Amino acid sequence: MKRRDFLKISGAAAVAAACAPKGAQSGSGMTADEGPEQMLMRENPVNGDKISALGFGCMRWPMIKDADGKDVIDQEAVNEMVDYALKHGINYFDTSPAYLQGQSEKAAGEALSRHPRSSYFIATKLSNFGDQSPKASIEMYHESFKQLKTDYFDYYLLHAIGRGGKEAYRKRYVENGMIDFLLKEKAAGRIRNLGFSFHGAKHEFDAFMDMHDSGEMHWDFCQIEMNYVDWTHADGVRNVNADYLYAELDKRGIPIVIMEPLLGGRLANVPDGIARQMKQREPDKSVASWAFRFCATYPRVLCILSGMRSMDPLVENVQTFGHFKPLTEEELAFLEQMAVQMKEYPLVNCTDCKYCMPCPWGIDIPGVFQHYNKAITEGTYAQNTQQKDYAKLKKAYLVSYDRAVASVRQADHCINCGDCLPRCPQSIPIPGQLRRIARYVEDLKQDLL
Amino acid sequence: MLKKIRVVLAWVFWIGITLLLLDFTGTLHAYLGWMAKVQFLPAVLAVNVGVIAALVLLTLLFGRIYCSVICPLGVFQDGVSHLGTRKSKAPYKYRPEAKWLRYSVLAVFVILLIAGVQAAVALLAPYSAYGRMVQNLLQPLYLWGNNLLALWAERMGSYAFYTKEVWMRSLPTFIIAVVTLVVVVALSFKGGRTYCNSICPVGTTLSFFSRFAMFRPVIDHSKCKHCKACELHCKAQCIAIGKDTEHIDYSRCVDCFNCVDSCKFDALQYRYAWGSSSNKAQDKDEKDILGTSSSNKAQNKDEGRRAMIAGTVALVGAAALKGVEARAQEAAKKVDGGFANLLPKQAPEREVPVTPPGSASVKDFYRRCTACQLCVAECPNNVLRPSGDLEHLMQPEMSFEKGWCRPECTRCSELCPAGAIQKISREEKTQYHVGTSHVNLDLCVSSSGQANCGKCAQVCPSGAIQMVKNEETGLLFPVVAEELCTGCGACEHLCPVRPVSAITVNGKFQHV
Numbered sequence: 001m002k003r004r005d006f007l008k009i010s011g012a013a014a015v016a017a018a019c020a021p022k023g024a025q026s027g028s029g030m031t032a033d034e035g036p037e038q039m040l041m042r043e044n045p046v047n048g049d050k051i052s053a054l055g056f057g058c059m060r061w062p063m064i065k066d067a068d069g070k071d072v073i074d075q076e077a078v079n080e081m082v083d084y085a086l087k088h089g090i091n092y093f094d095t096s097p098a099y100l101q102g103q104s105e106k107a108a109g110e111a112l113s114r115h116p117r118s119s120y121f122i123a124t125k126l127s128n129f130g131d132q133s134p135k136a137s138i139e140m141y142h143e144s145f146k147q148l149k150t151d152y153f154d155y156y157l158l159h160a161i162g163r164g165g166k167e168a169y170r171k172r173y174v175e176n177g178m179i180d181f182l183l184k185e186k187a188a189g190r191i192r193n194l195g196f197s198f199h200g201a202k203h204e205f206d207a208f209m210d211m212h213d214s215g216e217m218h219w220d221f222c223q224i225e226m227n228y229v230d231w232t233h234a235d236g237v238r239n240v241n242a243d244y245l246y247a248e249l250d251k252r253g254i255p256i257v258i259m260e261p262l263l264g265g266r267l268a269n270v271p272d273g274i275a276r277q278m279k280q281r282e283p284d285k286s287v288a289s290w291a292f293r294f295c296a297t298y299p300r301v302l303c304i305l306s307g308m309r310s311m312d313p314l315v316e317n318v319q320t321f322g323h324f325k326p327l328t329e330e331e332l333a334f335l336e337q338m339a340v341q342m343k344e345y346p347l348v349n350c351t352d353c354k355y356c357m358p359c360p361w362g363i364d365i366p367g368v369f370q371h372y373n374k375a376i377t378e379g380t381y382a383q384n385t386q387q388k389d390y391a392k393l394k395k396a397y398l399v400s401y402d403r404a405v406a407s408v409r410q411a412d413h414c415i416n417c418g419d420c421l422p423r424c425p426q427s428i429p430i431p432g433q434l435r436r437i438a439r440y441v442e443d444l445k446q447d448l449l
Numbered sequence: 450m451l452k453k454i455r456v457v458l459a460w461v462f463w464i465g466i467t468l469l470l471l472d473f474t475g476t477l478h479a480y481l482g483w484m485a486k487v488q489f490l491p492a493v494l495a496v497n498v499g500v501i502a503a504l505v506l507l508t509l510l511f512g513r514i515y516c517s518v519i520c521p522l523g524v525f526q527d528g529v530s531h532l533g534t535r536k537s538k539a540p541y542k543y544r545p546e547a548k549w550l551r552y553s554v555l556a557v558f559v560i561l562l563i564a565g566v567q568a569a570v571a572l573l574a575p576y577s578a579y580g581r582m583v584q585n586l587l588q589p590l591y592l593w594g595n596n597l598l599a600l601w602a603e604r605m606g607s608y609a610f611y612t613k614e615v616w617m618r619s620l621p622t623f624i625i626a627v628v629t630l631v632v633v634v635a636l637s638f639k640g641g642r643t644y645c646n647s648i649c650p651v652g653t654t655l656s657f658f659s660r661f662a663m664f665r666p667v668i669d670h671s672k673c674k675h676c677k678a679c680e681l682h683c684k685a686q687c688i689a690i691g692k693d694t695e696h697i698d699y700s701r702c703v704d705c706f707n708c709v710d711s712c713k714f715d716a717l718q719y720r721y722a723w724g725s726s727s728n729k730a731q732d733k734d735e736k737d738i739l740g741t742s743s744s745n746k747a748q749n750k751d752e753g754r755r756a757m758i759a760g761t762v763a764l765v766g767a768a769a770l771k772g773v774e775a776r777a778q779e780a781a782k783k784v785d786g787g788f789a790n791l792l793p794k795q796a797p798e799r800e801v802p803v804t805p806p807g808s809a810s811v812k813d814f815y816r817r818c819t820a821c822q823l824c825v826a827e828c829p830n831n832v833l834r835p836s837g838d839l840e841h842l843m844q845p846e847m848s849f850e851k852g853w854c855r856p857e858c859t860r861c862s863e864l865c866p867a868g869a870i871q872k873i874s875r876e877e878k879t880q881y882h883v884g885t886s887h888v889n890l891d892l893c894v895s896s897s898g899q900a901n902c903g904k905c906a907q908v909c910p911s912g913a914i915q916m917v918k919n920e921e922t923g924l925l926f927p928v929v930a931e932e933l934c935t936g937c938g939a940c941e942h943l944c945p946v947r948p949v950s951a952i953t954v955n956g957k958f959q960h961v
Contacts, residue, residue: 071787361900362790417902
């Protein structure tokens with residue numbers, strides 16, 4: 001896009017924004033021509049739910065240490081964020097019994113129950129990854145009510161199905177009678193919408209769409225991973241491109257909830273060269289705002305979940321969605337270019353969801369990957385000993401590695417047992433990637449690069 | 450003037466050696482390493498003829514300058530006695546030479562040295578004593594200070610400082626360091642150079658030469674008013690001023706020049722005095738108060754070892770039970786995040802101690818090592834620590850709970866002043882086989898089918914470990930090619946089995 005076009009478009013957007021009805025006031029990050037913020041809302045065409053396009057993912061809330069040194073959610077921070085979110089129009093909260101060492105639902109219930117139940121939508125999941133017996137699964141379902149202090153769920157998901165196809169689905173939900181149980185619960189009104197979150201390959205997704213088409217199951221909604229990288233650049237073998245998923249769901253009129261719009265924050269912190277190109281076009285807009293606008297540009301998208309860790313991303317995202325401008329065709333093409341460029345970097349696909357944790361051998365898997373990715377995106381990782389500043393980069397990598405991950409939890413301790421493999425929604429070959437990083441560190445230490 | 454020069458030089462040496470013992474980054478030894486190498490006992494053990502000859506010559510020429518400038522323990526005592534006698538106008542008084550004590554300590558020392566009882570040698574040798582005190586007592590403070598800076602640097606996003614773990618490497622050595630400090634301070638606080646002149650074997654050795662020193666402080670009888678100012682300021686307590694006599698015991702004079710400085714009548718001068726007679730005092734009827742003998746604790750040791758094995762077995766059992774329990778709980782509900790609890794690693798029993806690459810053999814290493822703790826203080830991988838074994842008490846050994854002997858590191862070999870660890874290059878390091886790994890199949894998670902591991906085979910830098918199949922169970926277990934294994938400890942350190950690894954290194958007597 002040429003600068004003149006850009007000015008034209010942003011000018012038009014400013015006019016549009018100025019004409020929009022007055023919403024909640026927020027001062028930070030607002031430029032003069034943007035007018036008051038107004039949360040972008042979407043309507044569920046099936047039941048008329050008016051849902052904020054920005055949803056609150058409750059998987060990345062801040063943890064602190066309690067008196068016994070145990071990790072607990074910082075409830076005070078959560079309350080503050082939830083209050084702010086509701087005040088600024090965010091009304092969709094997505095959690096799970098498995099998140100944050102099993103504490104997410106309780107924290108969400110605590111924070112949300114201070115507000116009228118009709119002012120927000122709750123989404124939670126049947127996360128029966130461990131014990132899949134009917135007893136344990138039903139217990140988990142009932143426990144969610146207690147934790148969330150509610151007597152109905154607006155959106156209820158079969159958590160992370162897809163991998164293992166129909167077979168795995170049958171084991172987790174059909175053979176133990178859970179699907180019948182949940183349908184009864186839906187009929188009783190305790191579940192308003194029943195859907196699933198998906199991670200897997202194309203043929204696995206097709207199987208679930210076939211169920212929908214044949215009437216075996218009616219999916220009220222579907223949660224998929226979508227962002228401008230996964231749009232056409234998912235690995236294609238174990239994960240399917242989002243453009244395909246979107247088209248299939250759109251065709252059937254199934255509302256879509258988006259997860260990982262930022263790939264676990266990686267699209268908020270892209271490699272320097274890519275960030276520069278984005279800033280060149282939109283100097284005042286954050287790198288992350290591009291990723292959110294990408295998802296929200298597609299009309300079938302009901303809600304885009306963001307696992308906001310603190311007030312800062314929350315305020316920033318409220319700005320993005322409060323002054324929303326859809327992307328133009330040209331801008332979509334630009335993001336596609338960025339996605340292609342991003343594939344050039346040897347990043348690990350980790351979104352820091354921590355599904356792989358705890359590793360039975362004590363490795364801090366997401367910690368190792370996050371540190372490695374950070375060094376690459378910041379351009380602070382040494383590539384060869386002949387490089388200028390090699391000694392400095394080497395020290396920076398090794399010192400920051402020790403700071404980020406305790407030495408007994410670093411990559412070199414991975415024994416390649418593969419326990420983590422089935423748990424990774426991104427299908428990262430975790431032991432192989434850990435070994436690659438351990439090799440890199442070893443090469444750094446021995447100056448063999 | 451002379452005293453000022455002495456004080457300045459002493460500060461330079463003392464700070465240099467202290468920093469060398471504190472530094473953990475490996476940057477200082479390139480500049481200061483020589484200060485350790487000119488220490489007397491390490492030079493003797495390293496058979497560093499050049500240094501020994503130079504020190505003897507120095508003493509023959511100028512007296513025991515070594516004791517006042519080069520020896521860090523000597524300078525340390527000067528500092529302590531300076532504090533102890535600051536307010537006193539007449540801090541010292543002549544004391545006759547404790548001949549019997551001096552020579553018997555030296556004799557015992559030489560016998561122990563020849564017999565290779567290095568623990569006792571290290572107990573007495575001044576440089577070893579000083580290194581022990583600094584490494585055990587001062588380095589932790591230094592590291593904590595560094596860690597504070599590292600914390601600050603982390604906040605500032607700087608990599609200038611990094612955190613270094615502070616840990617107790619050996620309790621017995623720590624206790625001995627504390628006792629050493631107490632004894633040295635107690636002796637020197639009011640007593641000046643009592644240690645140097647009645648116990649220190651290096652001091653006694655040098656005294657043989659200092660008697661004949663070419664340059665020495667000499668009292669001019671015609672000018673001396675017998676005011677005793679020099680005697681009262683001699684921290685070696687070796688100047689006797691009578692009514693009409695004056696005497697200096699050059700065997701004990703450490704050339705501090707306090708006397709020269711204190712004489713108001715210009716009667717005392719440091720000058721050329723080759724061949725003039727010296728000793729004529731009433732050195733008889735000495736009573737040695739300090740006669741001590743080291744007791745034998747071998748039996749206690751054995752009991753202690755037995756208790757330790759029992760404790761280890763109990764711990765292993767408890768850990769195994771705990772693991773089972775944890776897994777049972779895990780299966781019930783799988784939640785995301787958190788860390789598996791890791792038990793800290795424990796050192797296995799090693800029949801033969803592992804000593805660093807660069808030492809030709811275990812015997813050679815322990816024969817030369819003065820237990821100065823320099824290598825222990827510097828080891829960046831937390832591998833070296835003082836031995837708790839009575840036979841090699843305080844002398845370093847290797848163990849791999851906190852790290853392994855990395856291929857790119859040759860730091861201890863560059864540092865060792867005693868030649869116990871010869872200087873080697875990275876390439877030469879691969880030629881040293883300091884130990885051999887042994888697999889305990891009862892603990893191994895691969896051979897028991899607990900997990901598909903193979904970590905040790907994957908990390909072995911010399912490719913000495915391979916996973917082979919047990920034909921009966923169909924499970925893989927590691928085997929070690931002894932001739933390839935260098936004993937670096939990578940397998941032991943990275944073995945996932947805790948607290949005692951399933952693969953452990955046992956030392957080899959001969960390394961090359």
